[in-house]
Amino acid sequence: MAKVVWTDSAISDLNNIGDYISKDSIKYAEITIERLFNATDILEKYPDAGKITVEFENESIRELIRGSYRIVYRKMSQERIDILTVHNSARMLGNTYDFDEDD
Secondary structure, three states: OOEEEOOHHOOOHHHHHHHHHHHHOOHHHHHHHHHHHHHHHHHOOOOOOEEEEEOOOOOOOOEEEEOOEEEEEEEOOOEEEEEEEEEEEEHHHHOOOOOOOOO
16 A cells, blocks of 8 residues: 655645635535535545546656645555645646656
Protein backbone atom coordinates (compact mmCIF):
# COMPACT_ATOMS: atom_id res chain seq x y z
CA MET A 1 0.00 0.00 0.00
CA ALA A 2 1.16 3.49 -0.82
CA LYS A 3 1.50 6.23 1.77
CA VAL A 4 -0.39 9.41 0.84
CA VAL A 5 1.48 12.58 1.88
CA TRP A 6 -0.24 15.97 1.77
CA THR A 7 2.19 18.78 0.91
CA ASP A 8 2.02 22.09 2.77
CA SER A 9 0.76 23.70 -0.44
CA ALA A 10 -2.13 21.23 -0.76
CA ILE A 11 -3.10 21.72 2.91
CA SER A 12 -3.05 25.47 2.30
CA ASP A 13 -5.33 24.97 -0.71
CA LEU A 14 -7.80 23.03 1.45
CA ASN A 15 -7.74 25.76 4.08
CA ASN A 16 -8.39 28.43 1.45
CA ILE A 17 -11.26 26.44 -0.05
CA GLY A 18 -12.75 25.94 3.41
CA ASP A 19 -12.42 29.64 4.24
CA TYR A 20 -14.12 30.63 0.99
CA ILE A 21 -17.03 28.19 1.35
CA SER A 22 -17.50 29.01 5.05
CA LYS A 23 -18.49 32.57 4.12
CA ASP A 24 -21.80 31.03 3.03
CA SER A 25 -21.95 27.85 5.09
CA ILE A 26 -19.59 26.54 7.75
CA LYS A 27 -21.27 23.15 7.65
CA TYR A 28 -20.91 22.81 3.86
CA ALA A 29 -17.27 23.95 4.11
CA GLU A 30 -16.55 21.20 6.64
CA ILE A 31 -18.30 18.57 4.50
CA THR A 32 -16.46 19.66 1.34
CA ILE A 33 -13.03 19.64 2.96
CA GLU A 34 -13.63 16.25 4.55
CA ARG A 35 -14.74 14.79 1.21
CA LEU A 36 -11.73 16.22 -0.62
CA PHE A 37 -9.34 14.96 2.04
CA ASN A 38 -10.90 11.48 2.09
CA ALA A 39 -11.02 11.26 -1.71
CA THR A 40 -7.31 10.44 -1.74
CA ASP A 41 -7.80 7.26 0.30
CA ILE A 42 -8.23 5.31 -2.96
CA LEU A 43 -4.63 6.12 -3.87
CA GLU A 44 -3.32 3.94 -1.04
CA LYS A 45 -4.37 0.83 -2.97
CA TYR A 46 -4.65 2.26 -6.49
CA PRO A 47 -1.93 4.88 -7.09
CA ASP A 48 -2.87 5.11 -10.77
CA ALA A 49 -6.56 5.75 -10.07
CA GLY A 50 -6.39 9.30 -11.36
CA LYS A 51 -5.92 10.41 -14.93
CA ILE A 52 -2.76 12.06 -16.21
CA THR A 53 -2.94 15.84 -15.74
CA VAL A 54 -3.23 17.44 -19.19
CA GLU A 55 -1.08 20.49 -18.40
CA PHE A 56 2.02 18.39 -17.81
CA GLU A 57 3.75 15.85 -20.00
CA ASN A 58 4.57 13.66 -17.04
CA GLU A 59 2.87 10.34 -16.35
CA SER A 60 3.66 10.56 -12.65
CA ILE A 61 1.56 13.74 -12.22
CA ARG A 62 -2.08 12.71 -12.08
CA GLU A 63 -5.38 14.02 -10.79
CA LEU A 64 -8.62 12.97 -9.17
CA ILE A 65 -11.72 15.01 -9.97
CA ARG A 66 -14.09 15.47 -7.05
CA GLY A 67 -17.00 17.83 -7.52
CA SER A 68 -15.62 21.18 -8.65
CA TYR A 69 -12.06 20.35 -7.63
CA ARG A 70 -8.98 18.72 -9.07
CA ILE A 71 -6.74 16.93 -6.60
CA VAL A 72 -3.36 16.87 -8.31
CA TYR A 73 -0.81 14.36 -7.07
CA ARG A 74 2.57 12.94 -7.98
CA LYS A 75 3.21 9.25 -7.87
CA MET A 76 6.67 9.28 -6.33
CA SER A 77 6.80 5.46 -6.27
CA GLN A 78 4.45 2.53 -5.69
CA GLU A 79 4.92 3.26 -1.98
CA ARG A 80 4.46 7.05 -1.90
CA ILE A 81 1.96 9.54 -3.33
CA ASP A 82 2.37 13.30 -2.76
CA ILE A 83 -0.76 15.45 -2.97
CA LEU A 84 0.48 18.62 -4.70
CA THR A 85 -2.54 20.90 -4.95
CA VAL A 86 -6.31 21.08 -4.81
CA HIS A 87 -7.50 23.32 -7.60
CA ASN A 88 -10.86 24.51 -8.96
CA SER A 89 -11.61 22.25 -11.93
CA ALA A 90 -13.04 25.13 -13.98
CA ARG A 91 -9.52 26.57 -14.31
CA MET A 92 -6.43 25.23 -16.01
CA LEU A 93 -3.36 24.91 -13.82
CA GLY A 94 -1.28 26.85 -16.33
CA ASN A 95 2.20 27.99 -15.42
CA THR A 96 1.26 28.69 -11.82
CA TYR A 97 2.70 25.37 -10.67
CA ASP A 98 6.11 23.90 -11.30
CA PHE A 99 6.11 20.20 -10.45
CA ASP A 100 9.65 19.31 -11.45
CA GLU A 101 11.00 15.93 -10.49
CA ASP A 102 13.58 17.58 -8.22
CA ASP A 103 10.98 19.10 -5.87
